[in-house]
Amino acid sequence: MRTAARVFLRQREATVFVVAVALFIYFAVSSSSFVTATNLPILFTQDSAPYIIIALGEVFLLICGEIDLSVGFTYALAPFLMYFLNTYDHVPGLLAILIALLLGVVVGWINGFLTVTVGLPSFITTLGTGFVLLGIVNTTSHGQPVSVPPGMAGYVHVFGGNWAPFIWAVALTIIMHIVLTRTKWGLHTVSVGGNLLGAREAGINVNRIKYGNFMITGLFGALVGLQNAFVTNSIDPTAGGYLPMFYAVTAAVIGGTAMLGGTGTVIGAFLGAIVIGMLTDGFIILGVSANPLDIIFGAAVLIAMIANVQLARLRERGAR
Amino acid sequence: MTETTTESGDILRVEHISKNYGAVTALTDINLRLAKGEVLGLIGDNGAGKSTLLKILCGFQPQSSGRILLEGQEVRFKSVDHARSLGIDAVYQDLALVPQLSVFQNMFLNREKVNWLLLNSRAMRKESQEHLEEIGVRIPDISAPVAQLSGGQRQAIAVARSVFSNPKILLLDEPLAAMGVKEGSLILDLIMQLKEQGNVSIIIIAHNYGQVLEVCDRVNLIQDGKITFDKRSAETSADELTEMVVAEYRKALQERRRAAS
Numbered sequence: 001m002r003t004a005a006r007v008f009l010r011q012r013e014a015t016v017f018v019v020a021v022a023l024f025i026y027f028a029v030s031s032s033s034f035v036t037a038t039n040l041p042i043l044f045t046q047d048s049a050p051y052i053i054i055a056l057g058e059v060f061l062l063i064c065g066e067i068d069l070s071v072g073f074t075y076a077l078a079p080f081l082m083y084f085l086n087t088y089d090h091v092p093g094l095l096a097i098l099i100a101l102l103l104g105v106v107v108g109w110i111n112g113f114l115t116v117t118v119g120l121p122s123f124i125t126t127l128g129t130g131f132v133l134l135g136i137v138n139t140t141s142h143g144q145p146v147s148v149p150p151g152m153a154g155y156v157h158v159f160g161g162n163w164a165p166f167i168w169a170v171a172l173t174i175i176m177h178i179v180l181t182r183t184k185w186g187l188h189t190v191s192v193g194g195n196l197l198g199a200r201e202a203g204i205n206v207n208r209i210k211y212g213n214f215m216i217t218g219l220f221g222a223l224v225g226l227q228n229a230f231v232t233n234s235i236d237p238t239a240g241g242y243l244p245m246f247y248a249v250t251a252a253v254i255g256g257t258a259m260l261g262g263t264g265t266v267i268g269a270f271l272g273a274i275v276i277g278m279l280t281d282g283f284i285i286l287g288v289s290a291n292p293l294d295i296i297f298g299a300a301v302l303i304a305m306i307a308n309v310q311l312a313r314l315r316e317r318g319a320r
Numbered sequence: 321m322t323e324t325t326t327e328s329g330d331i332l333r334v335e336h337i338s339k340n341y342g343a344v345t346a347l348t349d350i351n352l353r354l355a356k357g358e359v360l361g362l363i364g365d366n367g368a369g370k371s372t373l374l375k376i377l378c379g380f381q382p383q384s385s386g387r388i389l390l391e392g393q394e395v396r397f398k399s400v401d402h403a404r405s406l407g408i409d410a411v412y413q414d415l416a417l418v419p420q421l422s423v424f425q426n427m428f429l430n431r432e433k434v435n436w437l438l439l440n441s442r443a444m445r446k447e448s449q450e451h452l453e454e455i456g457v458r459i460p461d462i463s464a465p466v467a468q469l470s471g472g473q474r475q476a477i478a479v480a481r482s483v484f485s486n487p488k489i490l491l492l493d494e495p496l497a498a499m500g501v502k503e504g505s506l507i508l509d510l511i512m513q514l515k516e517q518g519n520v521s522i523i524i525i526a527h528n529y530g531q532v533l534e535v536c537d538r539v540n541l542i543q544d545g546k547i548t549f550d551k552r553s554a555e556t557s558a559d560e561l562t563e564m565v566v567a568e569y570r571k572a573l574q575e576r577r578r579a580a581s
Contacts, residue, residue: 182438187425191418198416201380202430203400262420 012256013268015311019254019304020271020278027282034285041162046231048277049165050075050224054248055255055269056176057217062252063180064192064213065261066115066122068245070130071221074107075240076137078222079148079229084140086149093152101222107133108218112211122214130242137237145236148229160230168227169270172220177266189213193261247276254304275304330389331356331521332377332489337386338545339372346372348545350386354489357518359511361536361553362525365565368542370525371413374491377523378410379403390489401430407488411495413525415478419467423459424448426466427481451484452477455510472504479507483514490514492524496531504531511535529558543568 027034034043054071061068082100085091091099107129114125148156158164180186191199192209200206224244229235253259254275255268279300283293332354339347347369354360364370376383379397387394390406397403400410417426424441425432427448433440448462457476459469466474479495492511496504512535514520526532532539533553541549541564549564 178438182441184432184434184439187421187432187439188430190420191429194418194420195416197414198412198418199429201400201410201412201414201416203404204430262418 012263012265013271015307016255016268016271016275016304019307020275023275023278023282027278027285031282031285034282039281039285041166043277043281044166044274045163046165047281048274049169050228050244051247051251051273051276052169052270053165053172053220053224053227054217054244055251055273056172056266057213057220058245058248059252059255059257059264059266059269060176060180060189060213061122061217062193062249062257062259063261063264064189064209065196066210066213067249068108068111068126068214068217068221069123069242070107070111070126070133070245071217071248072240072242072245073130073133073137074104074218074221075225075228075244076237077107077133078103078225079235079239080137080141080146080237082152082226082229083146083149083235086152093149093155096152097155097226100226101219104218104220104222104225105215106218107221108215109211111218112207112214115214116207116210134241141235141237143237145234145238148233148235156230156233158230159227160233165224165227165231168223169273173266173270180264180266185209185212190262194263248273250301251276254301272304276301329355331391333389334373334377335387335389337373337376337383337388339369339376339381340384346545347376347383350542350545350547352540352547354521354523355537356521357515358538359515359522359524359536361532361539362523362542363527363529363532363539363561363565364542365569369545370542371493373542374410374412374493374523374525377403377489378408378491380410404431404485404487408491409482409485409487409489410491411478411482411493413493415474417466417474417478420465422465423462423469423477426477427451427462427484429481431485452480455480455483455513456506476506479510483510487520490520490522492522494525494527496526496528508535529561532561533558541565 033039054075057071058068078100081103082096085096085099086093111122111126111129114120114129115122159168180189188199188204188209191202191204192206196206221240225240228239248269251272252264252269253272255265255270255272257264257269279297280293283296288296330353332352334350334352337347337350338345350369350373352360352373362370362373375381377388379400379402382397388397389395390408395406397406416429418429421429424445428444433443433447445462452459452462457473457480459473459477466477469477475495479492482490482492495507495511508531511522511524514522515535524532524536533556536553538550538552539556539561540547541561
């Protein structure tokens with residue numbers, strides 16, 4: 001039992017797991033409308049899944065020493081591209097979706113090009129590309145929201161069903177966890193963030209890893225944008241933006257991913273995003289008004305981070 | 321022990337290699353040869369160009385001019401992987417270990433064993449363990465991250481990793497720098513062992529001239545991006561090597577003074 005506890009505590013995800021369970025119990029006890037058939041899909045599908053999926057990309061980027069601030073604007077642009085293609089160019093629905101997803105990959109490639117090949121810090125690169133994307137969204141949409149094209153309603157079940165985004169999130173989490181811990185790509189991502197020069201000396205194609213992780217993040221951003229469009233049946237120029245990106249990065253960091261690169265966990269980011277989802281959803285259910293909600297939210301994030309740092313110290317002591 | 325002064329026995333020849341970084345010249349004109357099974361010591365003051373040369377020879381960076389002949393054939397390394405596929409492996413001064421990864425993951429860094437797409441960690445762990453035991457490097461837990469190891473242990477792992485890949489030519493950049501006496505002698509023993517087997521030719525960059533003479537068949541001195549001294553170990557001494565380096569240093573100092581006045 002004690003060894004089981006020690007093995008558990010040595011896992012980087014332990015803290016956020018404890019926090020997630022504690023929050024769940026707290027909200028379940030405090031309000032009878034938390035664990036209900038109406039609220040659970042809202043909690044997991046609307047308030048958690050988008051941040052989980054974006055966080056999966058950010059985890060890989062953070063581990064290899066980069067960040068993508070633009071992903072929320074890919075989120076905004078992708079469903080518009082789908083809409084324009086389907087409505088004006090009569091591109092079949094599935095193809096329009098695939099092209100919209102490809103847009104995310106292309107944006108990722110551009111972020112990779114500017115960061116890796118041109119040599120800008122990714123913080124600046126993605127700040128710039130984010131603005132450009134936002135400008136494209138506002139220009140092409142004239143700042144007006146539209147509905148999902150009626151002809152594409154059939155895809156609602158795949159992308160926007162009650163649980164669909166969360167199922168996507170779970171599946172992608174499993175895949176990305178395996179990629180990070182069981183494949184060369186994951187190992188090399190850690191190597192690039194842990195010792196950039198060393199990775200290069202070992203012959204690892206450092207640039208390929210960074211390009212790839214930007215492209216994965218872009219793809220996930222586009223996917224979440226499409227999901228949001230189908231969930232809300234609305235394609236809104238103000239959707240996405242910085243908030244989902246910051247939530248996702250926060251999720252990654254409270255999950256145990258280092259901002260300085262070299263370490264990170266996919267499972268931790270998954271749990272971190274659910275913690276964020278619970279904080280959002282739970283306090284609304286408790287009737288905390290929207291204005292002070294951010295104070296509680298910020299404090300909760302800080303407490304989770306402090307617990308994380310302290311537990312990491314304990315872990316380190318335990319390892320010796 | 322090596323009778324290979326004939327040119328045909330050379331596994332590696334370097335002809336007129338230079339390297340510029342923009343306006344800065346790191347190597348002016350390097351001519352060097354390495355016989356099969358030979359251990360060559362490369363010495364020189366800091367900044368003389370030793371590491372630059374090593375990084376060219378292992379494919380990390382290309383030379384600006386000049387050519388490299390591997391077993392008589394001219395080669396142009398496209399990458400570290402390319403050089404490695406031709407049988408050249410290096411241990412860098414910074415060791416190229418990833419602190420967050422485990423010992424065995426570092427041992428197999430960028431030559432991982434893969435089943436389909438998934439890493440075969442069990443096989444890598446087993447082979448690393450066997451290999452480390454075989455050459456007498458003791459690591460308590462090869463699944464522990466390298467960050468938890470001492471400097472000497474890290475160095476031992478970096479050297480073991482290169483030996484592991486069974487190279488024809490092994491390049492060692494200050495393999496003894498972070499070593500305790502015991503660990504240092506372990507690496508020296510390892511080099512001697514490899515030398516006796518005679519399958520690998522080695523170039524060692526080192527500062528401890530006593531150790532250099534102990535393991536090397538021949539010593540070359542790099543000064544100002546050129547090889548200025550080439551003697552068999554038996555024909556020179558640590559004092560002479562020290563004197564050569566110090567004399568060069570004095571000369572440089574005088575020139576600087578003259579330029580200043």
